[in-house]
Amino acid sequence: MGFSANETGSSARATRAERFAADREAVRRVIGFGISDEEFDQAxxxxxxxxxxxxxxxxxxxxxxxxxxx
CATH class of the missing domain: 1.20.5 (Single alpha-helices involved in coiled-coils or other helix-helix interfaces)
Structure with missing residues (x-):
């Protein structure tokens, strides 16, 4: 069973978003204080x-x- 290009792209975007969220959470743990997603986006x-x-x-x-x- 194959995937359409749109399904594959959506899956890749979802995976990338999950990794971004996990990376940001790891940074928050390491630096020891909260930083908002907006602050990450401005960095x-x-x-x-x-x-x-x-x-x-x-x-x-x-x-x-x-x-x-x-």
Whole structure:
């Protein structure tokens, strides 16, 4: 039995949302105080920046410089 592209996409989005929620809860436990989802959304995308650096290095691009607000 196959899945339609829409069903597969919905499933992937639901899985991603569950992982996001679990990651945020883990951060809340580690830092020891509550932080709202809105505060998470306003925070810099540190993990995204790290993945960008790793991708650049793997492709042989010059190193990125750390810039505030990115």
């Amino acid at each position: 810099p995308d540190v993990l995204g920046d790290i993945w960008g650096i790793v991708t650049d290095k793997a492709r042989g691009f010059p190193a990125r410089s750390a810039s505030p607000g990115s």
